[in-house]
Amino acid sequence: MEVKILSEHYHKDDFQGLTGYKANGGYEMLKKAFTMKPQEIIDLVKAAGLRGRGGAGFPTGVKWGFLPDNGEPRYLLCNADEGEPGTFKDREMMERAPHQLVEGMIISAFAIGSKKSYIYIRGEYDDSINSCRQAIKEAYDAGLLGKNIMGSGFDHDMDVYCGAGAYICGEETGMISSLEGKKGQPKLKPPFPAVQGYLGKPTIVNNVETLASVIYILRDGVDAYRKYGTEKSPGTKLFSVSGNVVKPGNYEVPLGYPLKDLIFDLCGGLKPGRKLKAVIPGGSSAPILTAEEAMVATLDYENLAQHGSMLGSGAVMVIDDSNCMVDLLGVTLHFYHHESCGQCTPCREGTGWLDKIVHSILDGKGRLQDIDLMDEVAGHMMGRTICALSDAAAMPTLSFLKKFRDEFEFYVREGRSKVKGQAHAQM
Template structure:
């Protein structure tokens, strides 16, 4: 089978082969911003309808239909409201949005302008994680170029429509990728999530309607509007239409970002797109959707199709499309330990089950280092994780509990050996 990664015919990386496409003139020579201009002649409602028909699902992790989310937004075009692009990409294993915008910032800006026209948002922010400094600078420069062309600012292309767009840098906090945490952070506060409802589409940034969409979702809009929803649905399945970016890291020969139709098999992704397993080692397990996603053993990894429903049917989630491949040399105890240290560090501290629970989960591994952990601690992990689920303002507690319970389900024996091997008698 041919390696079709980064295929020019796909929706998101279709400009990536063009040298210097971060420059607006080069981007436009390749057809960039044409769709935006056409969209200004379309009714906003028609754009929303097309996006809804495309079946595009939010690419940040939750997979909620973008068009449906847009449907919750006020139709009052004069009401003050915001468009917020989530470029906080912090889920361990995820680096797709970075790869997309560092080479092609304009595809995101074009998508945001079209979305702003459809949703009648007067201001937009790209909230980008603090670590992506160079990427923030690339976006700043691209926004400047778009202003100079009259694609941003007041009365865009004489259409009587105003849209200002700014880059806002985070400062190193995973939780700011959660949309209400992001809004708190944008408001100049600690990035602590807020209870939903009210949802941000109703009451978001500064208490005003705010549409929060992921980079990859917004960047798919120009292609969908240019080629139509039906063309977008040529890829993927009925419930998971379109193409998706996957970030692949770990024990493969060629880690990186690829764009493939949803429902591409994980086996093809590993063996064809990523050049197979590193050192010819045997596959042991795969984390299919970022560190929050329950792990697959080798058997499930080789049969799963990477779409929302098949990954869910096999007990995990597609998440942000961050695939971490683990070979036979890896110890699952290490992997769970690293995962749980992360969630404990990143809990924002608001909700007791999360603040304390993530600490308890991690403490088993701390005890292990002192030779004080026991086989029965795996049951404790399972019980603690179970009691954390669905008890908190945001999904971070669940994001720590799910991979814990998933790991216990698949690799219990290995974990029991891991924690008790050094136990002092």
């Protein structure tokens, strides 16, 4: 069963505009927030156990608590650079319910004492950019942004900043670099953004879905929020389901929801005659699950970690038995090769190396030692770089090789795909 909290009003056409949004209770929680102390809101978010919905799952309230009390201006950045392959939940929210994001951001900004925020949206999302800009304009016109919002004495300015095509800008410090007008290369940590972020000032970066969730924690209270989900993964989450399912799309379910039910109930299962082969449960960087693992896994941070994978951004990619795993790893590695920012040597060189090896295999020129070599290269890319892109390339590699080794060995031995019957070079 879907539990629609964030996506409750998605189907209403007028929800995009301020009038429609207000008609459905919009900006009531902002009013409520102004009756509270900022610290009360932070405590509430902490107590609700909200975890970042962008990928890392870091507790939001704890992150907010890292801000130093040094009187420096603070920035709130909304991470709308949704680039993890398989993920398209933020885009839908920005297109259908931009005010939900804007309201969540103003409340969060009030909580953390920020006077300026940016929504960093990937440049390709033209509709999202336009709808967010429109929503911000409407909010300014209605006195919901700017000076002395709703007579609260709180000032806040908000702007949209467009990316220009770089996956790495979804990494929070990469995004900060990009917003500073540079290449979107991640920055060394420490210092962490909460201490020294955008232009060296304390900065909080939160995902679209995370910021919107704050509204509903305020509306329903901690207990009601925690009614859904598990002890360590409370609340509902948007999952983007794609790949070989009959009804792909975004689905909001409580965390801890069985992956099997998501695929076979909500998404209508696979195409007739097809068998489930594997599932990537949290975006392309999440280690792949075999069909057997997928049938028992639940969609929460702990359970997927137990299966050696992760919830990530909530992008579920369903793979049926018509797919060649060597080919899919090739596609995945091409992506990471293309997106490596080039800063850290292990990632810059490793992603290219892996991409070339897997494509040598796909060309029918693989050597048996290539499989072990990929394993070793990927192993040495893990935990060795500034950001997690290197790990994001290594993790699928290691899991594909481990769980579908027979397909790789077959490809190397026979020079052709076990599934497709011929080498991809000939296709």
